Amino acid sequence: MSREPIQAVIFDLDGVLVDSEPNYLESERVLFGKYGVTFTAEMKVPYIGLSTKEMLERVIVEFDLAVPLDVLIEEKNAIYLRLAAEHTPVNAPMRRLVELLRDHGYPLAVASGSSSAAIDVVLRHTGLDDFFDVVVSAESVPRGKPEPDLFLEAARRLSVPPAACVVVEDSGYGVTAARRAGMRCIAIPYGDGLSMGDAFAKADLLLGGSMASVDADSVFAWIRGDATPAAR
Numbered sequence: 001m002s003r004e005p006i007q008a009v010i011f012d013l014d015g016v017l018v019d020s021e022p023n024y025l026e027s028e029r030v031l032f033g034k035y036g037v038t039f040t041a042e043m044k045v046p047y048i049g050l051s052t053k054e055m056l057e058r059v060i061v062e063f064d065l066a067v068p069l070d071v072l073i074e075e076k077n078a079i080y081l082r083l084a085a086e087h088t089p090v091n092a093p094m095r096r097l098v099e100l101l102r103d104h105g106y107p108l109a110v111a112s113g114s115s116s117a118a119i120d121v122v123l124r125h126t127g128l129d130d131f132f133d134v135v136v137s138a139e140s141v142p143r144g145k146p147e148p149d150l151f152l153e154a155a156r157r158l159s160v161p162p163a164a165c166v167v168v169e170d171s172g173y174g175v176t177a178a179r180r181a182g183m184r185c186i187a188i189p190y191g192d193g194l195s196m197g198d199a200f201a202k203a204d205l206l207l208g209g210s211m212a213s214v215d216a217d218s219v220f221a222w223i224r225g226d227a228t229p230a231a232r
Contacts, residue, residue, distance in 0.1 A: 006184065006223050007164040009101055010154045011094070011132075013112035015170035015190040018122055019089045019211070021048065027079040031072065037063050048190060049171025051113035051144035052076060081121055090126045094168070096216035098131045101223070109134035109154040111167075113144045134158050145173040146199075148181035155181070166223060170211075172199030186222075188214060 014020040025044050032039040037059075047055045056072045059065065065072075101108055108131055112119050116137040123129035134157040141149035155162045167178035170190040176199045178185035187203035188211055200206055205222055207214055 003184075004161070004164045005225060006106075006166045008107040008109065008155070008158050008160040008166075009223065010109045010111050010151055010158075010165055010167045010178075010183070011098070012167070012169045012171070012174050013110050013114060013119060013122065015048070015211075016168055016188070017091060017094050017098070017110070017128060018126060019091055020084065020122060021190065023080060023083040023088060026083060027076055030079055031076050032059070032063070034075075035063075035065055035067060037065070049113070049145055049169075049173030051138035052115060053138065054113075054144050077115055077117065080118060084118060084121045085125055088122050088126055090128065091211045093211060093214040093216040093219075095128070097168075097219055098128070100216065100220045102131050104224075106223075107134075107158045107160060108132050109136065109158055111136045111150040111154040113138045113150070115139060145171070146176035146180070148177050151178055151181040151183055155183070166204070169203075175199045175203050186219060 011017050014024065025041060028044065029039045047058065052073060053069070056069055056076065060067070060069060060072070098108065110119065110123070110132050114137060116139055119135055119137050134154055136150055136154045136157065138144050138150070141153050143149045151165070151167055152162060155165050162182040166184040166186060167174065168186045169175050169178060170188050175185050175187050179202050184204040186205045186207070187200050188207045189200055
């Protein structure tokens with residue numbers, strides 16, 4: 001049985017549209033250092049793809065921090081917003097893909113585990129804000145990734161059935177959320193050391209290499225059903 005053609009595309013923000021993970025890591029390094037925890041890039045890996053709230057809930061337990069969750073969220077967001085406004089690089093292949101999709105009339109959404117304030121700052125400062133019809137933040141839904149709430153809400157706001165949507169993700173949590181939402185998924189894993197290989201294997205299109213090596217035109221052709229890019 002043939003599948004329903006893709007009618008809309010939903011993008012994760014961090015690590016997909018923009019390379020914001022260095023800013024997040026720095027904000028976490030500064031924040032946790034204030035409370036006596038040395039936080040490294042290796043320690044960050046298991047948390048990539050989680051919302052800020054869910055990450056900090058786990059960190060409080062793991063490092064036995066005697067700090068209220070809402071205080072940590074507020075402090076982390078303040079640090080991150082300053083860094084994001086100073087510099088957040090756009091992933092060039094994703095800008096090209098977004099432009100192609102917009103030129104061909106595809107409805108587009110951002111569905112991110114970041115706060116609405118963080119999403120707004122990044123989209124405005126990168127000039128990506130005009131491309132998207134819908135933006136859904138972690139604050140808009142009851143549950144973050146790997147639950148499907150973010151993507152289902154994006155599809156609802158786009159007025160497109162989940163089965164006709166494809167999600168572009170860089171984390172195993174995001175791939176799992178897309179599959180639970182009944183959507184197709186293009187996965188471009190962030191970094192070589194990411195875990196959750198089983199989750200990535202469930203993507204409909206799994207691309208290897210770095211984000212910089214992604215061929216946006218080939219991915220666009222795959223979305224249209226015209227071709228299949230090289231997959232890992």
